[in-house]
Amino acid sequence: MPYxxxxxxxxxxxxxxxxxxxxxxxxxxxxxxxxxxxxxxxxLIQTLRFEYMHPWLWGILLFGLSRLxxxxxxxxxxxxxxxxxxxxxxVQYSPFTRGQKTLLVFGYFLLFEYSLISRNYGLGxxxxxxxxxxxxxxxxxxxxxxxxxxxxxxxxxxxRMTAIALIALLVLEYLLAIWSGKPTLNRKWDMAGSLLIVxxxxxxxxxxxxxxxxxxxxxxxxxQGVKLNQVVSAIANLWRAYFPMPGLTLRFWNxxxxxxxxxxxxxxxxxxxxxxxxxxRPLILFLYLFNLTEILLFHSLWTGLMRHLGHIFILxxxxxxxxxxxxxxxxxxxxxxxxLRFFDRYRSQFVTVVLVVQVIAGVYAYTMDLFHxxxxxxxxxxxxxxxxxxRSFIAGGIDVFTQxxxxxxxxxxxxxxxDRMGTYISSDNSSQRLSPxxxxxxxxxxxGVEKAVFVLNFPLQEPLPSLPGWNLQELARFDRGIVxxxxxxxxxxxxx
Numbered sequence: 018m019p020y021x022x023x024x025x026x027x028x029x030x031x032x033x034x035x036x037x038x039x040x041x042x043x044x045x046x047x048x049x050x051x052x053x054x055x056x057x058x059x060x061l062i063q064t065l066r067f068e069y070m071h072p073w074l075w076g077i078l079l080f081g082l083s084r085l086x087x088x089x090x091x092x093x094x095x096x097x098x099x100x101x102x103x104x105x106x107x108v109q110y111s112p113f114t115r116g117q118k119t120l121l122v123f124g125y126f127l128l129f130e131y132s133l134i135s136r137n138y139g140l141g142x143x144x145x146x147x148x149x150x151x152x153x154x155x156x157x158x159x160x161x162x163x164x165x166x167x168x169x170x171x172x173x174x175x176x177r178m179t180a181i182a183l184i185a186l187l188v189l190e191y192l193l194a195i196w197s198g199k200p201t202l203n204r205k206w207d208m209a210g211s212l213l214i215v216x217x218x219x220x221x222x223x224x225x226x227x228x229x230x231x232x233x234x235x236x237x238x239x240x241q242g243v244k245l246n247q248v249v250s251a252i253a254n255l256w257r258a259y260f261p262m263p264g265l266t267l268r269f270w271n272x273x274x275x276x277x278x279x280x281x282x283x284x285x286x287x288x289x290x291x292x293x294x295x296x297x298r299p300l301i302l303f304l305y306l307f308n309l310t311e312i313l314l315f316h317s318l319w320t321g322l323m324r325h326l327g328h329i330f331i332l333x334x335x336x337x338x339x340x341x342x343x344x345x346x347x348x349x350x351x352x353x354x355x356x357l358r359f360f361d362r363y364r365s366q367f368v369t370v371v372l373v374v375q376v377i378a379g380v381y382a383y384t385m386d387l388f389h390x391x392x393x394x395x396x397x398x399x400x401x402x403x404x405x406x407x408r409s410f411i412a413g414g415i416d417v418f419t420q421x422x423x424x425x426x427x428x429x430x431x432x433x434x435x436d437r438m439g440t441y442i443s444s445d446n447s448s449q450r451l452s453p454x455x456x457x458x459x460x461x462x463x464x465g466v467e468k469a470v471f472v473l474n475f476p477l478q479e480p481l482p483s484l485p486g487w488n489l490q491e492l493a494r495f496d497r498g499i500v501x502x503x504x505x506x507x508x509x510x511x512x513x
Contacts, residue, residue: 021109028104028122028132032097035133035383041089042392042500043417043442045135046424049092050441052079065225067443072171072225075137087427096135100127103143110150112341117372121334124375125261126327129382138324141176142331144169148183149338155187158204162187163211167218175312175328177222179335182308184215190300190343243317246277251316253280255309258329259287259371261378268501269385271322290367293360295336297345305336330375337368385499392503393495394421397472400493400507401426410469412460414451416442418474418502430472433459453482460510461487471508486513 051068055061061080065073082091104127108118121127131139144165151161169180257280263269273280295302312321312329360367390396401407407426413419416432420442423430429438433456434448442448451459460469461484470492481489489510496504 020115021105024108024119024122025101025105028128029097029101031123031128031383032100032132035129035386036090036093036097036135038387039093039133040390040392040395040498041093041135041421041424042394042503043419043421043424045092046089046394046421047441048076048137049079049083049089049135050420050424051443052076053083053087054440055080064441064443066227067445070174071137072173072177072222074168074171075140075173078140089424093135096139097132099143100132100139103127103131103139103146106143106146106150111146111338113337117368120372120376123379124372125323125378125382126330126375128379129386130324130327133383133386134324136324137173138175138327141169141172141179141328144172144176145179145331145335146338149335152339152342155190158207159187159211160207160214163214167214170215170218170222171225174315175325178311178315179308179328179332181219182304182311182332185307186300186304189303193300247320248317249281250277250320251313252284253277254316254321254326255284255287255313255329256280257323258326259333260374261323261326262374263378263382267385267389267497268499269382270391270499287367287371289357289360290364291333291336293357293364294368295340296357298340298343299346300343301336301340304339305332308332390498392421392500393498393505394419394503395425396495397422397505397507398425400495401470404492406470410460410463410466411472412456412469413472414456415474415502416448419472419505421503422472422505431460431463431469453477457482457484457487457489457510467512469510471510473506473508474502474504476506477508481508487511488513 048068048071051064052061055064058077058080061076062073065071065076068076078095079092082095085091104122107113107121107127111118113121127142131142148162148165148169151165154161166180166184169183170177253275256275257273262274264272264274266272275283291305292302295305309329309332312325312332315321316325398407401409401411407428411422411426411430412433413422413430414433416434419430419432420440423440429440431438432442432448434451435442436459456471456473460466460471476494477489477491481491483489487510489508492507492509494504494506496506498504
C-alpha cells in the first residue's frame, strides 16, 4: 500500500476509535442542535447571527446533514472525514519528508484538536492545505484559488484572517512581478473574475459578522478593551502554539505547564526560528508575519484557547509548504543578519523538536480522551434514561454548559436563567445569572410541575436551599470529566 494511503488509513481508524470514545461537550453540540432544531434555512441564519465569531457555512452543512438523521455520530463522522481529507493532502502533496509528515499527522492539532473535537476549525485546515496544493496553478489562472479563498473566509474567524493574508500574498506577488519587469500572463478576465469572487466572499463574511440588535452575540466579549495581562497572554500564545505542553492532570485540556509570563518570554524563540526559516523568501515571511500579527492582535482583545492557537501552527506548516513554490531571493547568497545567525544555524533542529513535542502532546491528549470522559453530559443522559427520569421535568444550569445534556438526551430541558424550555443556547444575552434559590423558584412557577430533576454544573452548598412544601435531595454526581465546567451534579426537587 502506498505510504500516503497507509498513513491516511491509520489516521482515519484512530480518529474513528477516538470519536466513538469522545463525549461531545456543549460547543460541539450547540451547532448541531442549532442546525437540527431550526426548521428552515432562514431560521438557521437568523439564529447564527448571534454566533458571529463563526460564519454560517458549518451550520449550513450541519443543517443539510440533520435533515437526513438526528444521530450525533453523523456530525462526528463528517468531521473525521474532513480531518482525514486534510491529512491525505498533507501526506500526498506536501514537500516534507516521510518522517516529518508522520510526526505532523499524529501531532496534537491534527490528531486531537482538529479531529476528535467536532468544530468548524478542521474544515478551515482542509481548505488551507488545499490552497497549498493548488498554489502552483496561480501561474496559469487565479480562478480556483479565488473560489477556495472565498469559501475560506466563510468558515470561521481565524480562517478568514488566514484567507485575507493569503489574498495579500497573491496580490503582493503579482505587483512585485510587474514592478520588477517580469513577464506576466495577460489574464484580465481571470484577474477580474477572481477579484470579484474573493470580494463577494469577503462581503458575505462581513455581513455575517454584523452584530444583531442590542449588540448581543458572541463578540460581546471583546468590549472590555485591551489589558496588559491580555497582551502578555497573547504573546505567550505563540510559544504554546508551537509547544503544546498540557498539564499532567485530568483537566489537561487548554492547560500548559508554563505560565503566561515565562511563555511570553520564550515566544521569541519560535518567532526567531520561523523568521530564520522564511527570511530568504520575503513573500513567505510577509505571509507569516501578516497572519501572525492578525491573530496576536485579536488575542490581545480576547484570550485564545488551544483550538484557536492551532491556527498559528497551521500557518507555520503552510508557510513551510509554500516555501517550496517560491524561489529564494538574492539574500540567499548573503550571510544572515547577526541576530539571525543562531536561529539560522539550528533551524532544522528546531522543526524536528517542534514536531516531536507536538506528537507527545497529541498522543497524551488522545489517550486521556480515550480513557476519561471528555464531558460528563453523555453519562448524565444515560443515567437519566436508566433511572427513567428522562421524561421528568428537567432543569439545567448554567445553561451554556447544561445544553450538552439536552443534546445527548435529544430533547428540550428547562433553562431557569432564560425561563424557558429549549435545546441549544444562543449568545443572545437573554440569560440571567441566578442564585440556587432563584433556580428553585423559577421551576416551581412552571405549571403542573410537582417533581423536577436539576442538572447543575456546580454543587449546591450545605445547607441546601429550600422552599416551603418542597423537598430537595441529591441524586448523583458526575465529576470525572476532562472539561471542568461539564461536570454535573443532579438533584431531585419534589413536592411534599
